[in-house]
Amino acid sequence: MLIRRERPADIDAIRAVTTAAFNRPGLDGEPVETGLLEELRADPGWLPGLSFVAQADTGEVVGHVVCTRGQVGPVPALGLGPLSVVPGHQRAGVGSALMHAVLGAADALDEPLVALLGEPAYYGRFGFRPAREEGVIAPDPAWGDYFQVRLLTAHTPRARGAFGYAEPFTRL
Template sequence: MIVRRERPADVGAVDALHRAAFPTDVEARLLAELREDAGFLPHLSLVAVDGDDVVGHVVGTRGRIEPHGVPAVGLGPLGVRPDRQGRGIGAVLVHALVAVAEATGESLVALLGDPAFYSRAGFVRASELGVEPPDPAWGAHFQARRLGGPEGRGTFRYAAPFDRL
């Protein structure tokens, strides 16, 4: 298995993967909207490929920490083909996205997800870093990892398509 940047030829396989990995099509629809949004960061749309098969995908999009508009990355959606789940593919994709984000000068990656899973990749409750979730009810499930650069404090805002969920 290798992890690489998503290519235009992968879009159909990535869409099918997200539709299979989740009980509804919300993630697949969100991803389609993100690709058309100004917040889409093509270098942070990564696929895990085994031979010719796309078996996992993760995307990071432009977020901001308000009120000062400090740039940050919002991770998600992350999906792994159901027949390949539980084999570490999701973890590899998260680590790869964080590595690319750090190498390209991003200061923070934030996400909504399971603390037990994401803590293994160095994520902590975002409020510990002075970053509050868009929805306070998210609590410990809203997590972040500081990478360097300006330490924005405030409320995290995802790319616009997330607001339409």
């Protein structure tokens, strides 16, 4: 498996990966994450250097992750997601490899923190903690411990307050 930056030729494959990863029985139409990803790509908050794919040895794109520009209080920060892995490759380390790649890249770019909405038991292994413990307020208080942050090397104590995702997230 190879983790690399997204290329323009990957867009259709990423769409298929995202749709397959978030498709659920009884879902009418495509998952909301598929449309969100397209809207994020067209948003000023899109950061091409933080969009990664997992490519299988066959050359097939089997996973994708992206961070987009957000902010916490007055400080620029990152919002992570969606993270997608096709069902046939889930629980095989693809998601973990994508997470390590995007977090390493974000740290190398001197970003202060990454925020996400997700399962604490899964994301805790990557150093994510409930955001409120770090003084970061979720866009929706009902998210509780599912709204998490990972502090990076460039973190500053000024990065406290309400978190705001890239604008397409606000339409979910």
